[in-house]
Amino acid sequence: MEFKRSIVITGGAGFIGSHVVRLFVNKYPEYKIINLDKLTYAGNLANLKDIESAPNYRFVKMDICNFEAFYQLMQDEHIDGIIHLAAESHVDRSIKDPFTFARTNVMGTLSLLQAAKLYWESLPERYEGKRFYHISTDEVYGALELTHPEGKANDFSAHEVYGDDFFVETTKYNPHSPYSASKASSDHFVRAFHDTYGMPTVVTNCSNNYGPYQFPEKLIPLFINNIRHRKPLPVYGKGENVRDWLYVEDHARAIDLIFHEGKVAETYNIGGFNEWKNIDIIKVVINTVDRLLGRKEGEDMDLITYVTDRAGHDLRYAIDSRKLKAELGWEPCLQFEEGIEKTVKWYLENQEWMDNITSGEYEKYYEEMYADR
Numbered sequence: 311m312e313f314k315r316s317i318v319i320t321g322g323a324g325f326i327g328s329h330v331v332r333l334f335v336n337k338y339p340e341y342k343i344i345n346l347d348k349l350t351y352a353g354n355l356a357n358l359k360d361i362e363s364a365p366n367y368r369f370v371k372m373d374i375c376n377f378e379a380f381y382q383l384m385q386d387e388h389i390d391g392i393i394h395l396a397a398e399s400h401v402d403r404s405i406k407d408p409f410t411f412a413r414t415n416v417m418g419t420l421s422l423l424q425a426a427k428l429y430w431e432s433l434p435e436r437y438e439g440k441r442f443y444h445i446s447t448d449e450v451y452g453a454l455e456l457t458h459p460e461g462k463a464n465d466f467s468a469h470e471v472y473g474d475d476f477f478v479e480t481t482k483y484n485p486h487s488p489y490s491a492s493k494a495s496s497d498h499f500v501r502a503f504h505d506t507y508g509m510p511t512v513v514t515n516c517s518n519n520y521g522p523y524q525f526p527e528k529l530i531p532l533f534i535n536n537i538r539h540r541k542p543l544p545v546y547g548k549g550e551n552v553r554d555w556l557y558v559e560d561h562a563r564a565i566d567l568i569f570h571e572g573k574v575a576e577t578y579n580i581g582g583f584n585e586w587k588n589i590d591i592i593k594v595v596i597n598t599v600d601r602l603l604g605r606k607e608g609e610d611m612d613l614i615t616y617v618t619d620r621a622g623h624d625l626r627y628a629i630d631s632r633k634l635k636a637e638l639g640w641e642p643c644l645q646f647e648e649g650i651e652k653t654v655k656w657y658l659e660n661q662e663w664m665d666n667i668t669s670g671e672y673e674k675y676y677e678e679m680y681a682d683r
Contacts, residue, residue, distance in 0.1 A: 311365060311366075313340060313341060313342040313366065314340040314341060315338075315340070315341045315342070315390055315391060316341070316342045316344070316387050316388050316389050316390055316391070317334065317341055317342070317343055317344065317389070317390070317391040317392070317393065318344045318346050318383070318387075318389050318391070318392050318393070319331050319334065319343060319344070319345055319346065319393045319395065320346045320347070320374055320392070320393070320394045320395055320396035320422065321346075321347055321353070321394075321395035321396030321397060322345030322346065322347050322358075322369075322395070323345060323347035323349060323353035323354055323355050323357060323358065323369075324347065324352050324353050324354075324357075324395065324396070324525075325352065325357075325519065325521075325523055325524040325525060325528075325558065326395055326445070326519055326558055326561060326562070327345075327347070327395040327396070328354075328357035328358050328523050329521070329523070329558050329559055329561070329562040330393060330395065330562045330565050330566075331343060331345050331358060331361070331367075332358065332360070332361055332562075333559075333562045333563070333566055334566065335361045335364050335366060335367045336361065336364075337566070338366070339364075339365075339366050340366075341366060342366050342368065342387070343366055343367050343368070344368045344369075344370055344383070344387060344389070345358070345367065345368070345369045345370070346370045346372050346374070346380075346383070346396070347369070347370075347371065347372075347396065348371065348372065348373045348374070348396070349371055350398075351525070352399070352400075352525040354523070354525075354667065355369065356663060356666070357523040370383065373418070374396050374414065374418035374419070374421055374422055375413060375414065375417055375418045375421050376421070377421040377424060377425055380421060380422060380425045381425040381428060381429065384425050384426065384429040385429055389426075389429070390439055390440050390441075391440065391441045391442075391443070391569065392422060392426055392441070392442045392443065393443045393445070393565065393569060394419065394422060394442070394443065394444045394445060395445045396414070396418065397414060397415050397418075397493065397496075398410055398411045398414045398415055398489070398492070399447075399489065400489070400527055400528070401449075401487045401489045401490075401620065402527070402620065403489075403527075404487055404488035404489035404492070405487065405488060405620070405621055408488035408492075411488050411489055411492040412488075412492050412495075414492075415489075415492035415493055415495070415496050416492050416495045416496050416499070418496075419444065419496035419499055419500065420496075420499050422442075423442065423499060423500065423503045423509070426440075426442055426509065427503060427507055427509060430509070431507075437508060437509060437510055440509075440510055441510050441511075441512065441569060441574075442500065442503070442509055442510065442511045442512075443511070443512050443513075443514075443565070443568065443569050443572075444496065444497065444500040444511065444512070444513045444514075445514055445516065445565065446493050446496070446497050446513055446514065446515045446516070447489075447490065447493050447515060447516060448477050448515050448516060448517050448554070448579070448581070448627050448629050449485065449486075449487065449489065449490035449493065449624070449627065450483050450484075450485050450490050450493050450494040450497060450515060451477045451481045451482075451483060451484060451485075451515070451627075452483070452484030452485060452486055452490075452624065453484075453486065453624035453625050453626060453627065454473050454475050454476070454477070454625070454626040454627065454628055455473050455474075455475065455625070455626065456472050456473055456550070456552060456625050456626045457472075457473045457474050457475075458471065458472050458473055458474070459472060459550070466583060466630075466632060467583045467584065467585065468582070468583050468584050468642075468645060468646065469583075469584050469585060469586060469646065470585075471585055471628060472552045472585060472587070472626055472628070473552075473626055473628060475628075476628045476629060476630035477515070477579060477581075477627065477628065477629050477630060478579065478630050478633070479515075479576075479577040479578065479579055479633055483497075486622050486624055487622060487624075497513055497515075500513055501513065501575070504574070504575045505575075510574040510575075511574065511575060512568060512569075512572045512573070512574065512575070512576055512577075512578070513576075513577045513578075514564070514565070514568055514572075514577070514578045514579070514580050515577065515578075515579050515580070515629070516556065516561055516564075516579075516580040516581070516629075517553065517554035517555065517556050517580070517581040517582060517627060517628075517629045518553045518554060518555050518556065518627075519555075519556055519557070519558045519561050520555055520556075520557065520558065520649065520650075520653055521557050521558035521559060521649065521652070521653050521656075522558070522652075522653065522656040522657070522660070523558075523663075524558070525667065526664060526667060526668060529588065529591070529592075530591070530595060530650075530653060531653075531657055531664070533592060533595050533596075533599075534595060534599055534653075534654055534657045534658070535657065535664055535668065536613065537595070537596055537599040537600070537610050537613060538599065538603065538658065538661075540610065540613065541613070542613055542615040543592060543596075543613045543614050543615060544615055544617045545588065545589060545592060545614055545615065545616050545617065546588070546616075546617060546618075546619045546620050546623060547616070547618075547619035547620075547623065548589070548616065549587065549588045549589030549592065549614075549616070550587055550588070550589065550625075551587070551588050551623060551624070551625055551626070552585050552586065552587050552588075552625065552626040552627065552628065553585065553586065553588065553591075553626075553627050554581045554582055554583075554584055554585045554627055554628050554629045555582050555584050555585075555586060555591070555646060555649075556580065556581060556582035556584070556642060557582070557642065557643075557644040557649035557652075557653075559643075559644075560582070560642040560643055560644060561580060563640065563643075564578075564580045564634065564640050567638050567639075567640050568634075568638065571638055572638065573637075578631070578633060578634045578637075578638075579629045579630060579631045579633065579634065580629070580631055580634060580640075581628070581629025581630065581631040582629075582642050582646070583631070583641075583642065584642070584645075584646050585626070585627075585628045586646070589614075592614065593608075593611070594646075594647070594650055595650065595654065596608060596610050596611055596613070596614075598650055598651060598654045599654055599658070602654055602655060602658055603658070
């Protein structure tokens with residue numbers, strides 16, 4: 311079969327990546343979609359069972375740091391687009407093992423960029439019709455002040471806000487964790503390949519995602535699972551850290567739009583207009599899980615267990631994604647309460663998926679992370 315485009319999605323077996331792969335495979339039957347994933351602890355091909363036999367889908371197990379293998383794939387598959395999501399992404403893990411984060415997030419990204427440069431520059435049309443789209447995080451911007459700890463109404467936010475400032479595309483980088491430092495470095499390399507070689511790149515910085523298929527070291531799936539089994543809910547500090555939350559399918563839609571219509575060399579912030587204190591989110595999750603399990607709403611509030619705060623824990627992240635709305639017409643479809651309802655239902659209905667993940671290695675890691683706090 312002749313395909314119109316050949317696109318690699320790195321990290322396609324991960325949480326956000328699997329949603330992007332599914333969207334592209336289903337929406338663009340005329341594109342060949344190559345899911346490239348190393349299948350580390352957070353990569354899970356069970357996330358894509360529903361599309362694994364699609365005629366325009368191919369899975370390739372590969373480490374993005376393997377320059378030679380990726381360069382060969384570029385040539386064999388005539389790749390004209392790269393959507394780069396593969397990354398080590400958990401802040402706690404980066405604090406324990408910064409080297410792995412530098413290797414994957416910095417050197418892995420550089421490996422992809424160099425392979426793309428060599429292949430695309432060897433073609434008669436060079437960079438015409440090509441795109442390297444790098445997905446990053448709002449954490450590269452550092453932290454914002456919590457100037458309104460009680461929250462206040464805001465013109466463009468779906469929920470009350472906790473400060474006067476927001477991350478915009480021109481906010482100066484100020485990463486604090488090894489994770490955000492590694493992502494900031496990779497962002498700089500992507501922009502450098504545009505500025506130096508003329509590669510058509512685009513970068514997006516996104517807020518916290520939630521939804522189905524998320525690895526249960528992250529707050530929302532972790533707590534859904536713990537509430538179900540009546541295990542303690544470890545809350546850092548006083549639970550007052552503020553994050554902006556976006557339903558993962560809304561992020562996937564934004565990635566699709568930006569890949570096709572975003573301007574070369576631009577940065578777009580993708581956020582949910584939806585900032586919440588951790589402790590307030592946790593209470594919404596407890597109430598929702600209790601109700602859906604037929605328990606008395608709120609009866610599991612006593613599972614909340616305050617633990618020593620994370621080292622260098624950023625107090626507030628809040629994204630202003632009005633540029634994306636103004637230029638490309640994107641905005642989130644799901645309000646947070648609706649998204650949480652869908653998310654909780656999914657995890658409760660897919661307990662086998664969760665049980666397979668929370669056995670073995672993950673259990674050991676979980677114990678190490680929270681045992682002595």
